[in-house]
Amino acid sequence: MAAAAPPPPPSPAPEPSMNLLEPIRLDLPIFSRVRLATSADVPHIHKMIHQMAVFEKLTHLFSATESSLTATLFNSPPFTSITVFLLEVSPNPFTTASASSAAAFSPIDRVVHLDLPLVDPERETFFSDKANDITVAGFVLFFPNYSTFLAKPGFYVEDLFVRDCYRRKGFGRMLLSAVAKQAVKMGYGRVEWVVLDWNVNAIKFYEEMGAKIQDEWRICRLTGEALQAYGD
C-alpha cells in the first residue's frame, strides 16, 4: 500500500489538524518528571489503561471507567495501598512540585536528549498543566505485596505504561526504577511484576534492569462466574 500511495500535491499547505494538535517538536532536550498521581489525574490514567488494553489486544477484559477508578484509587496514603507514579514531559524545566506530591515523594527529574524531533499527536488530550506546557506520557501502578519467607513487604507492579510516541527513550526504566528506589527506601524485599513469555524485548529489558524471570511459576486466576459460584 505504501508503494501505491499518490504523490503529495504540489506546495501543500500545512495540515490544519497538525496545527490544532500543536505537537511537541523538540530537538533537545525533553524535561521529564516522575511524580505521585492524585485523583485529579484519573482521566489521563483511564485513557492510558485503555491504550494499554488496546496494545495488549485485551480490550474484551477492559471495563474500568473514570468513576470506578476514582472510587477505588487514592483512598489510602501513598505506598500503603494502590499507588500511581505519573510520568510527565515538557519542553521547559520543571520548576515546582505539587504540594501533595512533595510531602510523600520527592519527584524525580530527568533530562532526555533526542536525535530526532518528537511528535505527540495526543498532546492536547494529555495536558496535565497546559499553562506550563506539561503533558502526561506514562504511568506505573503498584501496591504492596508480602513474602512470608522474608517476612517483608515488597511492591507488585500491576501496570507499567509509556505512551506510544515516548517509547524507547528510557522512560519505562525511569518509572520502574522509581518504584525500585522507593522499595529500597522503605526496606522492602522485592519488586515483582509479570511479562508475556513471547515479549522477548521486554524480558531482555527487565533482565538488564536486574530482574530474574521466574520460569517455573504460573499464575492461577479465579474470576467471573467461577469466582461468583463461591458466594453462594
Added chain:
Amino acid sequence: MAAAAPPPPPSPAPEPSMNLLEPIRLDLPIFSRVRLATSADVPHIHKMIHQMAVFEKLTHLFSATESSLTATLFNSPPFTSITVFLLEVSPNPFTTASASSAAAFSPIDRVVHLDLPLVDPERETFFSDKANDITVAGFVLFFPNYSTFLAKPGFYVEDLFVRDCYRRKGFGRMLLSAVAKQAVKMGYGRVEWVVLDWNVNAIKFYEEMGAKIQDEWRICRLTGEALQAYGD
C-alpha cells in the same frame, strides 16, 4: 534400614513418646474450622511457613522469624492488608469462636469423615487450645491486589499450606474457598495465586476449583543486591 531393624522386645510397654504426643486417632469425624488468625498465632504460622519452605526445597530463601512476622503481620484490619485464615481441627465440635475473629469474619466449620484413623505426630506442637483439644492444621495468607482493567481489587494468595498428615482431605479446598467466598462478599473481581508448572496435581486441583492457568505470563522479580542497587 527398615528391614534390618531389630525385633521389638517381648510385651513392650506403650512407647512413652507416643503418650507424650497424644496423637489424634479418630475414625470419624474430624471437626474443622477456618478462622481469622491473630498475632497470638504467629508461632504456629512461623513453623508452618518453615515446613512449606522445606516442602518446596526453598529453605535457602527462608529468613522469617517469629519477631519479624509479628512486626509485619496483623497491623491492619482484616482484609485491608495481609490477612491469614487458620485451619484448626479437633475431635470435638467447635462451640465458641474467639471474639476478635467473629467480628470481622464468621468462622467456617466443616465435619470430615475419614476411612482411616489420623495420626498427627506434631499435635502437641500445634495445639492452639489444648484445653479444648484444638490443633492448627494449616493456613492461607492473602492480601488485596488490584486490576486496572476491572478497576476492582482482588485477593492475591501468597501461601496455601496444609500440614502433611492433613493433606488430601479437602482442607486445601476449604481454605481457598474461604478466600474466594470473602472476595465475592467484598465485590472483588479476582482471586489469584501461583503454582509450579511441574506440579500437575496442584494444577489439576486448581482447575477443578474453577481457576484458569495464565500460561503466557511469567513473573519477574527484582530482589537482593540487584534491588538494593536502586537505592543509591
